[in-house]
Amino acid sequence: MTLYAEVIVPLPLEKTFYYIVPEGFKEKIKIGSKVLVSFRHRLLTGFIVKLHWKNPAGNYQLKEITELLDDKPVFTSTFLTYTQKLAAYFYSSWGNLLQASIPPSLTVKSRKRVFVTGKAGEGINMASLSNYEKKILSLLQKKSYMESYLKGKLKVRDLGVHLQRLEKKGLIFRKEEVQRKKRNKDKFDIPSAGQLEIDFSQDKKSIQAAGRLTKSLGKQAFSRFLLYGSTEKREGVYFYLIKHCLALKKRILFLVPEIVFTEDLIQKVKKRFTGNTAILHSRLSEKKRELAWKTIKDGAAEVVIGTRSAILSPVENVGLVIIDEEQDDSYYQKQNPAYDARIGAWFKAEQEGALLVFGSAFPSVEARFRAGEQGYLINLEKISSPGQVEIVDEGKERRLVSDSLYKRIKLRLARKEQVLAFSGRRGYSAFLTCSRCSYIPRCKHCDISLTYHKKREELVCHYCNYTIKYMNVCPKCGSKVVQKKGIGVEVIGEEFKKKFPKKRVAVFHPDEAGNKRRQEDILSLYKDGKIDILVGTSMLAHRFDLPPASLVVIFYPEITLALSDYKAAQKTFLSISQMLSHLKKDKDSRAVIKTAMPNNFSIKMAASGDYHAFYEQEIQYRKIMNYPPFSCMAEIVFQDENLRVLAEKSRQFAAKVKKKGNIEVLGPALAPVARVRGRNRIQVILKAKGKEEIDSVLKSALSKSRIKKSVYIYE
């Protein structure tokens, strides 16, 4: 009897495809197996999602599966169900999500390489060749290239037709190459379990919380909690829970934000769990990632700790899922495949009957609201105030460094104390503008002004890296005066260098390409007390391994408020709170916030460390405006080079949705960044009571429009 396999491929296609299972694989092939299939002239890694004894495809001519790639299936059927649900939730492709769930080195793909034949070397009748054919041949004279490379190099969409013609003329030939990394057969040793030391303070609230959570854990049925408290308190509870979970012979999945995943944290975890721990984060080498994944797959890892993608790791028998710093944006992956690790954690915990713990010192108002409503908020303590914070009104003091601030800094430095300065500006530098005609150099491909990098003497686009040389003459009016504006960290750093020329001033911006190493060096210099003033963005504020300073200066945190984003207040509150958390906790220490919006509530509440007051006001605002958590929003961004087509398609989409009723449609409107890499962007925002309403219309409204689009879900 013939066995038929239903296969999902890692392409943005909803469909599954049927193949015939060759005799040789019949015994070994299972649901969840990874296979190599021929799919329209190319070879792809696919995954078996179902097996059939009857031909499910009708009289369609089926192909055979080319190869079974492993002895044992890579996915369990529960994992398949889980990822399918997660992908559907975020309108992303299941196949892509499955591919993202295994180390890239374990997948296979075919590519086509193009060679010239001997005939091409002899005198060919050049006249008989088309422009493109000539170009292709001259490129290939030296060596062979991949089709994809040639396509990028020559910028032709239909490279295939030209290659076909050349092939017919006998001048080139193509060879399919299967890219397969070496299988990693080497054994990994399973270290013995270490002693788990609990530095659980004898704190009444923590004990209560731990008790309540442990009870839930013991039930081995899905339940969830929001743990509100400082990092130290939360950690105490986490480690207590982990110990109990291990005693139940259940696994733990512990997620942390991307940015805090530093060597420090890894060392800390390693120290606590000498063995049976797998660590997963984006900076792992291919080899290490594969090893960690295998440790988990084999069931050797008892604790899996990692960033958002760890939610796609093959952990089984999970009793506890922790998402620390619940409010962090990095849990939401917005690009192929899109998914939110927090929702993933929920699905996972539900499926496993596990205890789900969200933790934060500054929970998102959405999470805080739901937890309060549904009675699963656990309050560890009143978070202590950040200390003495002074707000300086930009309107009253225009200079970046005022006399009083200068004196303050001087005093600290004289006492051999360090100063931390933060800029609210997300980018790290300034842009240029002509003082006569106000011309601003902008990116050729993106709707954004170019950022000025003083050291490199260059103007760079933040979105596409388009770079031009620094100009001291305005290209529009020829005026010699071109001055920089804006208050990025570089400008702040320079200002400090000017005011304190004998002091060691450093600027931290790790998002600059190829600079990670040096940035880490800056941090360790600061840690060793070899830097007097350290300037950074909210990125720096995320680094909990930063030693606290006795003077913290925050410049213009209101910049995040200018974002057209319903979460702007929350983001501002959060970033200021994180910056202030680096203030030393003693009477003597001071923080200064320089702002043009001294009366803004998110700035004021962050300065006084009053999360509760912030929450109360923000949740009122969300309610009045009918924003999440009181509604579900879907943001759809359409992208195309042709603005006319783009506008037309997005209007059609909006009209389609409007017809269905009970959904509020905002837009179409230009996206905040209206052009990126030459592509225009138009967005439509849908607002509905719940996600079900969105789901009931969105899929059909998006179907078969060829235009590029991304969907983001907020609730």
Place this chain on the structure above:
DNA sequence: AGCACGCCGACT
């Protein structure tokens, strides 16, 4: 996504 097919204007 990536590719082939086929249509069509434009160039020789």
Place this chain on the structure above:
DNA sequence: GTCGGCGTGCTC
């Protein structure tokens, strides 16, 4: 006629 740009349908 044939080159090459563009829209569209399909992939087991």
